Amino acid sequence: MGLYRKISAYYDLLFGLSAEEKTYFAGLGFSRNERVLDVGCATGGLALYLSDLAGEVIGIDLDQAMISEAVRKSSGKAGVSFKALDMRRISGEFGDTCFDLVFCTGNTLAHLEGPEELDGFFSSVFSVLKYRGGFVLQIMNYDRILDQSVSELPPIENASVKFKRRYEPAPDGRLRFDTELTIRGREGVIRGSELLYPFRKSGIESAAARAGFREGKYFSGFDRSEWSASGRLLVGEFRKPGSVK
Numbered sequence: 001m002g003l004y005r006k007i008s009a010y011y012d013l014l015f016g017l018s019a020e021e022k023t024y025f026a027g028l029g030f031s032r033n034e035r036v037l038d039v040g041c042a043t044g045g046l047a048l049y050l051s052d053l054a055g056e057v058i059g060i061d062l063d064q065a066m067i068s069e070a071v072r073k074s075s076g077k078a079g080v081s082f083k084a085l086d087m088r089r090i091s092g093e094f095g096d097t098c099f100d101l102v103f104c105t106g107n108t109l110a111h112l113e114g115p116e117e118l119d120g121f122f123s124s125v126f127s128v129l130k131y132r133g134g135f136v137l138q139i140m141n142y143d144r145i146l147d148q149s150v151s152e153l154p155p156i157e158n159a160s161v162k163f164k165r166r167y168e169p170a171p172d173g174r175l176r177f178d179t180e181l182t183i184r185g186r187e188g189v190i191r192g193s194e195l196l197y198p199f200r201k202s203g204i205e206s207a208a209a210r211a212g213f214r215e216g217k218y219f220s221g222f223d224r225s226e227w228s229a230s231g232r233l234l235v236g237e238f239r240k241p242g243s244v245k
Contacts, residue, residue: 003192007181008043008065013160014181015106017045024222028134030054034100037128039087040108044070044080051080054101058094060085062111088117091124099128105138110196114173115203122211126240135213135238141220142198143229145175160184170195201227201234213238 007014025046030036030053038047041059043066051057051074059082061067070082085093087108102125112118125135144150145167156163164180174195181190201218208216216238220231227234 002063003177003179003194004042004063005065006190006192007179008063008069010161010181010183011043011066011069012045013158014156014163015042015045017049018222021046021222022049024224025050026053028101028136030101035098037090037094037099037102039090039102039104039125040106040111041070041082042066042106044073044082046103046105047080047082048074048077050103051077055079057081058083060087060090062086087121088112088124091127094128096127097130097133100130100133102129102133102135103137105136107139107196109137109139109199109204110142111194112197112199113195114197115199115207118197118199118203118207119210122207122213126211126213129240131240131242133240135240136236137204137238138222138233138235139199141201141229141231141234143200143234144231146198146200147229174198201229204234204236208236208238212241214241 032055034054036050036054036057038057038059041047041061044059047057047059057080059070061084064084067082067084074080074082112121129135151167153165161184162182166178168176168178170176174197177194177196179192216236218227219225219235220227221233222235
């Protein structure tokens with residue numbers, strides 16, 4: 001059983017949408033005629049929030065358990081739908097120039113297996129975006145993790161759960177992401193492991209440029225603070241150029 005299937009029932013306790021994230025996304029200035037794709041939507045928290053701002057939101061995730069939870073949460077809500085889909089298949093599924101905005105947050109990008117897949121994903125995002133459409137991504141700041149040899153992230157801990165996260169270098173250049181989830185009041189620990197590719201900012205910049213995006217904007221968080229090699233996150237914003245006539 002994969003890591004995300006194991007934790008899907010507790011995902012919102014670990015990674016609920018923060019007030020800072022809500023402020024950031026609301027500040028992007030949506031309109032009711034816009035169509036949005038949320039790649040790696042998990043249990044649908046961001047997609048559901050965006051559905052109150054945009055016209056139509058589609059959330060995709062590879063893990064069926066995550067999608068099932070998102071569908072349950074969205075029952076009866078108009079303007080939002082969810083589908084189990086590999087992020088590498090979006091252009092074939094949706095076609096060209098059909099979304100105004102694409103989001104890929106929650107460290108989803110790191111599940112690609114390397115630079116070749118990163119190039120393919122950026123090209124797919126560029127393809128499905130309308131002219132002048134926007135793309136926002138967020139991953140961990142792997143420049144910091146690699147340069148400072150970070151082996152453990154601070155635990156996520158609240159009244160309901162405790163979630164430990166560790167990194168271990170893998171032979172193929174990826175990082176093994178090992179987790180331990182403890183549920184308060186229950187015996188035992190839910191353990192999981194995933195391989196993640198630690199994309200540096202320079203690699204993301206190169207992939208974006210090759211896909212056709214103009215120079216991106218980079219931040220260290222959803223507070224839009226200037227990106228720093230020592231920051232915790234990398235948030236990138238990109239814009240597809242207008243049609244050439």
